Amino acid sequence: MKNGKLVTPDEPTIPFIAGDGIGPEIWAAAKEVFDDAVEKAYGGAKKVNWLPLLAGEVAYKETGKWLPNETVDGLVDNLVGIKGPLTTPIGEGHRSINVTLRQKLDLYACFRPVKYYAGTPSPVTKPENVDIAVFRENTEDIYAGIDFEAGSAGAEDLMKLLENYDQADKVRFPHTSSFAIKPVSSEGSKRLVHAAIQYALDHDLKTVTLVHKGNIMKKTEGGFKKWGYSEATTFGNKVFSMNDYDKIAADQGKDVAEASLSKAKADGKVIINDCITDNFFQQALLHPENFDVVATMNLNGDYISDALAAQVGGIGIAPGGNINYQTGQAIFEATHGTAPQFAGQNKLNPTSLILSGAMMFDYIGWHEVADSIQSVVEDAISSGHVTEDFAHAIPGSVELGTKEFGSYLAGSI
Numbered sequence: 001m002k003n004g005k006l007v008t009p010d011e012p013t014i015p016f017i018a019g020d021g022i023g024p025e026i027w028a029a030a031k032e033v034f035d036d037a038v039e040k041a042y043g044g045a046k047k048v049n050w051l052p053l054l055a056g057e058v059a060y061k062e063t064g065k066w067l068p069n070e071t072v073d074g075l076v077d078n079l080v081g082i083k084g085p086l087t088t089p090i091g092e093g094h095r096s097i098n099v100t101l102r103q104k105l106d107l108y109a110c111f112r113p114v115k116y117y118a119g120t121p122s123p124v125t126k127p128e129n130v131d132i133a134v135f136r137e138n139t140e141d142i143y144a145g146i147d148f149e150a151g152s153a154g155a156e157d158l159m160k161l162l163e164n165y166d167q168a169d170k171v172r173f174p175h176t177s178s179f180a181i182k183p184v185s186s187e188g189s190k191r192l193v194h195a196a197i198q199y200a201l202d203h204d205l206k207t208v209t210l211v212h213k214g215n216i217m218k219k220t221e222g223g224f225k226k227w228g229y230s231e232a233t234t235f236g237n238k239v240f241s242m243n244d245y246d247k248i249a250a251d252q253g254k255d256v257a258e259a260s261l262s263k264a265k266a267d268g269k270v271i272i273n274d275c276i277t278d279n280f281f282q283q284a285l286l287h288p289e290n291f292d293v294v295a296t297m298n299l300n301g302d303y304i305s306d307a308l309a310a311q312v313g314g315i316g317i318a319p320g321g322n323i324n325y326q327t328g329q330a331i332f333e334a335t336h337g338t339a340p341q342f343a344g345q346n347k348l349n350p351t352s353l354i355l356s357g358a359m360m361f362d363y364i365g366w367h368e369v370a371d372s373i374q375s376v377v378e379d380a381i382s383s384g385h386v387t388e389d390f391a392h393a394i395p396g397s398v399e400l401g402t403k404e405f406g407s408y409l410a411g412s413i
Contacts, residue, residue: 001079001327001328004326006079006080006328006363006364006365008364008365008366010045010046010047011046011047011048011049012048012049012078012080012364013048013049013050013051013078014048014049014050014051014078014080014081014082014360015050015051015052015053015071015074015075015078015081015082016031016050016051016052016053016081016082016083017052017053017054017055017056017071017081017082017083017084017086018052018058018084019055019056019058019083019084019085019086019334019338020056020057020058020084020085020086020087020338020340021085021087021337021338021339021340021342021343022084022085022338022339022340022342022343022348022402023056023084023085023086023334023338024084025343025344025346025348025350025402025403026084026334026348026349026350026352026353026402027084027350027353028403028406029350029353029354029402029403029405029406029407030350030353030354030357030406031050032406032407032410033354033357033373033376033406033409033410033413034048034357034361034369034373035047035048035410036410036411036413037361037369037372037373037410037413038361038366038369040372040413041366041368041369041372042368046366051074051078053070053071053074053075053081054068054070054071055067055068055071055083055086055097055101056086056087056088056097056338057086057087059071066088066097067097067100067101072101072104072105075101075105075329075331076105076329079327079328079329079330080328080329080330080331080332080360080363080364081330081331081332082331082332082333082353082356082357082360083331083332083333083334084333084334084353085333085334085336085337085338085339086098086338087338087340098333099143099145101322101331102138102139102322103139105322105324105329105331106139106324106327106329107138107139107322107323107324107329107330107331108137108138108139108188108191108192108323108324109135109136109137109138109191109192109195109322109323109324109325110134110135110136110137110138110298110301110305110320110321110322111133111134111135111136111195111199111320111321111322111323111359112133112134112136112301112305112308112309112318112319112320112321112335113132113133113134113319113359114130114131114132114133114134114305114308114309114311114312114318115130115131115132115312116128116129116130116131116311116312116313117312117313117317117377117378117381117382118378118381118382119381119382119383119384119394120312120313120317120381120390121313121390121393121394122311122312122313123310123311124285124311127311127312127313129287129288129289130284130288130308130311130312131288131289131292132284132288132291132292132293132294132308133196133199133200133203133205133292133293133294134293134294134296134301134304134305134308135192135193135195135196135199135293135294135295135296135301136192136296136297136298136300136301136302136304136305137188137189137192137224137295137296137297137298137301138192138298138322139188139298140183140184140185140188140297140298141182141183141184141220141297141298141299142180142182142298142299143298143299143302144181144182144183146180146181146183147178147179147180147181148178148179148180149178150175150176150177150178151175151176154179155177155178155179158179159171159174159177182217182220183220184220184221184223184224184297186223186227189223189224189227189228189231189297190227190228190230190231191325191326192295193208193210193227193228193231193232193295194231194234194325195323195325196208196293196294196295197231197232197235197239197270197272197293197295198325199293200270200292200293201235201238201270204268205270205292205293206265206270206271206292207270207271207272207273207290207291207292207293208232208239208270208271208272208273208292208293208294208295209273209274209275209280209291209292209293209294209295210224210225210228210229210272210273210274210275210295210296211274211275211276211277211280211294211295211296211300211304212224212225212274212275212276212277212296212297212300213276213277213278213300214226214274214276215276221297221300224296224297225274228272228274228295229241229243229272229274232272235270237269238269238270239269239270239271239272240260240261240264240265240269240270240271240272241271241272242271242272242273242274243272244260245257245260245261248260277296277300277304280294280304281303281304281307284304284307284308284311285311288308288311305318305320305335306318306335309335313390314389315335315336315352316336316348316349316351316352316389317349317351317352317355317377318335318336318352318355319332319335319352319353319355319356319358319359320332320333320334320335320352320356320359321333321356321359321360321363323363330360330363332356332357332359332360332363333353333356334352334353334356335352335356336352346401346402346403346404347387347388347401347402348387348388348389348402349386349387349388349389349390349402349405350387350402350405350406351377351387351405354373354377354406354409355373355374355377357373358370358373358374358377361373372413373409373413376409376412376413377409379412380405380408380409380412384396384397384398385397385398385400385405385408386398386399386400386405387399387400387401387402387405
């Protein structure tokens, strides 16, 4: 990072974690696409030096550690990396490696652009109306991991604290309740919303919607809404906030507020609004075209990003990145699981990782590479050259294995 901007050399070292289960297969397919796209974009003037790192079950078997220090150091030193899916024991053992990496590297924004590629099988009637960039806060909320099991000393101490503040009667079954603490901060909320608004401005998008459950969790999710609107004011006349609309309506009447909103839209300002989480899910199904950029907290964002992905074909083709826009640190990743039951069968879809790579190249400023990758993925799906998950739903399609799909994309660039 120089003067707040990411500067990429012609031959950057980019760490990769192939991952567990189907990870090595989808990584091999993706790498072929990446290398061909770079070569064809720059004719040898630029290239990537790939640095293999270990994490997950493979790392545990080889080193006895789920996340070796060398892996974290390699990611920190090289700033930008990419990874496949990783195994984490459920219920006990090592905490989620994905969450640990986000915490350790302070990757506060989970950026999930969700859009439809023509020809993709979808459960909704108009998936083409979905084109929404989700900014999910990545380091706070329930995912902070402050969790106390029922009957533990921590749970008992929390009950005593609640008693001191006359809140204990809100716990229905105090002796058998587990507790999780949900931290939501002003700083964490504001930097996430800032990134979302800046993205909207950079891409000439019309709206940023703060999605929250502030009607119930008034201090945490309500705080996110309040702090989000506060951060919007730092952009000055580039945005128009629905907070301002409400103030104008209260002081000068609704007609004046509507006129102000209409002028803001005509002037190309980004409109900052908000939506209760449950209503957002309904509206995202009924009228997804009303949303351009969404900013939300960690747990909401987890649900929202996967639900939107389902509308455009599923998480098998959904890309994602975890980014700190202040330090430049970033990890792009496949958003699906390891699917160990399919490992070695050369049949699952590598598109999530491939499109995450396109996001990565766009992030480092190699836009020609990103554009070519997205273009060949779109062409492959529209022409029916797909993997098994799509082939059964596309009449007349050509079913390709994981490796063959990667080779088809690489050969089409």
